[in-house]
Amino acid sequence: MSEIDEKTFRAEVADWMARHLVGRFEVLRHRGGPGDExxxxxxxxxxxxxxxxxxxxxxxxxxAHGGRELPVSLQVAFHEEYARAGGPGRMGHxxxxxxxxxxxxxxxPAQQQRFLPGIxxxxxxxxxxxxxxxxxxxxxxxxxxxxxxxxxxxLQGQKxxxxxxxxxxxxxxxxxxxPGSVGREGLxxxxxxxxxxxxxxxxxxxxxxxxxxxxxxxxxxxxxxxCIVGAPGDGWKVAMALLGYERxxxxxxxxxxxxxxxxxxxxxxxxxxxxxxxxxxxxxxxAWIGLRTLRANALRIFARGESGVGPxxxxxxxxxxxxxxxxxxxxxxxxxxxxxxxxxxxxLRRLQQVFFFSRADTIYAGTNEIQLNLIAERGLGMPRG
Amino acid sequence: xxxxxxxxxxxxxxxAAAYLAGHANARDGRDGDMALWQGIAGLGWPAVIVxxxxxxxxxxxxxxxxxxxxxxxxxxxxxxxxxVALSHPLLLRCATEVACQRLLPALAEGRLISTVIAGPGLxxxxxxxxxxxxxxxxxxxxxxxxxxxxxxxxxxxDLAFVVARLxxxxxxxxxxxxxxxxxxxxxxxxxxxxxxxxxxxLDGVRxxxxxxxxxPGTVDAGLSAALAVTALLLAAEQVGGAARCxxxxxxxxxxRQQFGRPVAxxxxxxxxxxxxxxxxxxxxxxxxxxxxxxxxxxxxxxxxEVAVARVQAAGAYRFCAAEAIQxxxxxxxxxxxxxxxxxxRAQWGGQWFGTPDAWRDAVADALFGRREExx
Numbered sequence: 001m002s003e004i005d006e007k008t009f010r011a012e013v014a015d016w017m018a019r020h021l022v023g024r025f026e027v028l029r030h031r032g033g034p035g036d037e038x039x040x041x042x043x044x045x046x047x048x049x050x051x052x053x054x055x056x057x058x059x060x061x062x063x064a065h066g067g068r069e070l071p072v073s074l075q076v077a078f079h080e081e082y083a084r085a086g087g088p089g090r091m092g093h094x095x096x097x098x099x100x101x102x103x104x105x106x107x108x109p110a111q112q113q114r115f116l117p118g119i120x121x122x123x124x125x126x127x128x129x130x131x132x133x134x135x136x137x138x139x140x141x142x143x144x145x146x147x148x149x150x151x152x153x154x155l156q157g158q159k160x161x162x163x164x165x166x167x168x169x170x171x172x173x174x175x176x177x178x179p180g181s182v183g184r185e186g187l188x189x190x191x192x193x194x195x196x197x198x199x200x201x202x203x204x205x206x207x208x209x210x211x212x213x214x215x216x217x218x219x220x221x222x223x224x225x226x227c228i229v230g231a232p233g234d235g236w237k238v239a240m241a242l243l244g245y246e247r248x249x250x251x252x253x254x255x256x257x258x259x260x261x262x263x264x265x266x267x268x269x270x271x272x273x274x275x276x277x278x279x280x281x282x283x284x285x286x287a288w289i290g291l292r293t294l295r296a297n298a299l300r301i302f303a304r305g306e307s308g309v310g311p312x313x314x315x316x317x318x319x320x321x322x323x324x325x326x327x328x329x330x331x332x333x334x335x336x337x338x339x340x341x342x343x344x345x346x347x348l349r350r351l352q353q354v355f356f357f358s359r360a361d362t363i364y365a366g367t368n369e370i371q372l373n374l375i376a377e378r379g380l381g382m383p384r385g
Numbered sequence: 386x387x388x389x390x391x392x393x394x395x396x397x398x399x400x401a402a403a404y405l406a407g408h409a410n411a412r413d414g415r416d417g418d419m420a421l422w423q424g425i426a427g428l429g430w431p432a433v434i435v436x437x438x439x440x441x442x443x444x445x446x447x448x449x450x451x452x453x454x455x456x457x458x459x460x461x462x463x464x465x466x467x468x469v470a471l472s473h474p475l476l477l478r479c480a481t482e483v484a485c486q487r488l489l490p491a492l493a494e495g496r497l498i499s500t501v502i503a504g505p506g507l508x509x510x511x512x513x514x515x516x517x518x519x520x521x522x523x524x525x526x527x528x529x530x531x532x533x534x535x536x537x538x539x540x541x542x543d544l545a546f547v548v549a550r551l552x553x554x555x556x557x558x559x560x561x562x563x564x565x566x567x568x569x570x571x572x573x574x575x576x577x578x579x580x581x582x583x584x585x586x587l588d589g590v591r592x593x594x595x596x597x598x599x600x601p602g603t604v605d606a607g608l609s610a611a612l613a614v615t616a617l618l619l620a621a622e623q624v625g626g627a628a629r630c631x632x633x634x635x636x637x638x639x640x641r642q643q644f645g646r647p648v649a650x651x652x653x654x655x656x657x658x659x660x661x662x663x664x665x666x667x668x669x670x671x672x673x674x675x676x677x678x679x680x681x682x683x684x685x686x687x688x689x690e691v692a693v694a695r696v697q698a699a700g701a702y703r704f705c706a707a708e709a710i711q712x713x714x715x716x717x718x719x720x721x722x723x724x725x726x727x728x729x730r731a732q733w734g735g736q737w738f739g740t741p742d743a744w745r746d747a748v749a750d751a752l753f754g755r756r757e758e759x760x
Contacts, residue, residue: 266752266753269753270753275753278746281745281746281749281752281753282742282745282746282749284749284752284753285692285745285746285748285749285752286696286745288748288752289671289692289693289696289697289745289748292671292674292689292690292693293667293670293671293674293693293697294670295674296670296671296673296674296675296677296693297666297667297670299670299673299674299677300669300670300673311662311666312666312669312670314662314666315662315663315666315667318659318663319663319666319667369656371659372655372656372659372660373652373655373656373659375659375662375663376655376656376658376659376662377655379659379662380631380635380655380658380659380662381635382635382638382639382649382650382654382655382658383639383647383649383650384650385650385651385652385655
């Protein structure tokens with residue numbers, strides 16, 4: 001494939017979005033994603049198939065697996081243009097950006113042929129079964145058990161905080177396959193269909209009143225013997241490899257989303273007539289400065305490329321999640337007493353959701369406290385306690 | 386310019402770090418200062434952003450930032466900042482080509498030490514009414530009057546570049562030798578001994594016509610752009626200082642034992658150090674972003690990107706210096722240990738070249754339109 005010029009590519013994405021995110025899909029603009037996952041789930045599943053028909057799923061996958069093998073710079077450009085156009089939060093991102101690269105690297109050819117097409121075509125949706133009630137920050141404390149019996153894997157246990165489980169067909173799970181093993185040893189990585197009698201999904205109602213996460217109960221759930229990635233006992237290695245594929249390509253897209261929220265906040269300040277207030281103006285300026293800093297930080301990460309994880313990558317999750325939390329607080333302070341009421345118009349409702357949901361940002365994917373431990377130990381070489 | 390530093394910049398950084406580590410002078414008496422300055426001049430640093438046509442190296446702001454970062458790390462007491470970060474951008478932005486060619490070669494060689502007088506705190510948001518010095522045309526020459534209460538490096542500077550309020554309105558840029566008749570200067574006792582200051586009083590100082598350096602009408606816009614460059618390079622200095630505070634603190638807490646283990650192994654201590662690193666890396670990213678947007682002195686300056694670097698670096702440095710004192714425990718409060726020096730330098734840097742709040746206000750004005758317009 002010949003070198004694609006980034007500017008042309010960006011224009012191509014923008015043009016495609018302008019032609020497709022219209023009509024009945026128009027309502028999806030800027031909707032979905034963490035904090036808004038319950039918005040139009042059925043329509044967003046359909047949208048995934050529209051995306052697939054445009055060739056926008058699997059941009060970075062090898063061509064041998066039906067991908068486009070685009071360089072990182074163009075994948076980043078895609079996410080940025082997608083978000084700029086108000087592209088909805090993706091329903092298929094767990095399959096596309098986490099499971100698929102794992103299968104491509106560590107799966108068998110049969111697994112690749114079976115699972116990759118459904119992901120690429122926007123037909124099969126995946127969720128991630130890692131956390132358990134007793135295994136949060138201490139993920140290796142997993143207690144779910146699995147065993148091979150009569151040519152099938154059996155699964156017993158419970159997962160929690162599973163995003164999008166109610167909108168997914170499959171879940172990937174780490175469970176303990178060696179009885180009596182502890183910590184990272186004796187775990188296996190299984191691919192499990194959700195539509196079966198042994199699986200029960202219970203939504204968790206969160207502080208926003210919505211339910212984006214679930215508990216997933218496995219009571220002698222089954223999956224085929226070949227639905228294991230890696231060998232029995234390699235589960236931790238596979239699970240960590242999977243997390244390593246999240247390379248932050250959608251980071252600038254996420255920032256575009258933040259930028260949209262900040263603009264909603266600026267508009268809300270004007271509408272509320274508090275844009276004269278010097279203290280609020282300064283805080284809003286501070287939020288803008290913080291977002292520009294996140295952008296500069298992301299550009300440092302991309303500039304470093306493959307040459308390892310730099311300090312800027314280490315601090316990034318802590319930085320963005322805390323920035324986002326402050327943005328939510330600021331939005332509520334802009335609204336004043338009006339923020340006491342559940343807004344029924346879109347921009348204000350959105351900002352209220354940011355205020356509440358961003359409390360989760362500093363908890364999932366490594367809490368603030370775990371992030372600070374990692375920064376101190378890996379970034380500053382301080383001893384483990 | 387990209388967000389990563391080039392090999393040349395890395396080489397410059399290594400040279401600067403090696404030289405300054407052997408010549409740290411922040412706590413010593415004055416005696417060594419001139420020797421250090423001559424060493425710095427010998428390495429060509431004062432020439433860094435001076436164009437080749439004016440006897441300089443003609444490098445960009447990124448290279449100047451590398452030097453200032455290293456000098457901030459070592460808290461170097463020298464007129465490097467007043468030259469590279471302050472005087473040179475002002476001349477390059479506001480002085481005529483003839484004036485630049487006459488003045489910059491000696492400054493680039495470090496033969497003359499210069500400073501700037503342009504309103505209290507050298508704020509880029511100053512207007513003509515805020516300037517302390519007045520200038521009136523007197524036949525063939527100029528007469529300058531007024532008091533500049535705090536002039537950076539004012540005790541040692543050979544000359545000051547003065548932005549004065551013109552009698553007919555607007556601003557003018559003047560070259561003022563320190564030994565001019567009618568100039569009296571009084572050294573001031575600054576808390577930050579590495580940033581000496583003096584009060585300059587100008588009483589009917591007569592200057593020749595050539596002492597006016599600007600092409601009329603250029604200073605009003607040029608001054609704020611020049612001082613924005615100063616703010617950007619100050620951010621580089623502060624990034625160096627904040628990084629040093631973290632290094633010192635991590636080293637000290639690893640060494641210091643309490644309850645039978647290194648203090649650095651306590652989570653409360655680790656988290657505070659990690660917070661320092663989060664702030665430092667934010668400032669570093671902001672600085673890289675601003676340098677990418679403002680590679681050189683020509684053309685429009687991306688003021689909002691400078692604001693990002695200015696606010697983040699000032700905040701990071703103050704935070705890291707204060708945490709360094711706390712995490713050093715009792716010795717952090719002593720004269721002997723370095724955190725107090727950084728704490729004073731950080732405090733100084735929050736007040737000059739537009740306070741972080743003034744920069745935030747500038748950003749808010751850009752987001753909302755100026756506040757006055759609504760009132």
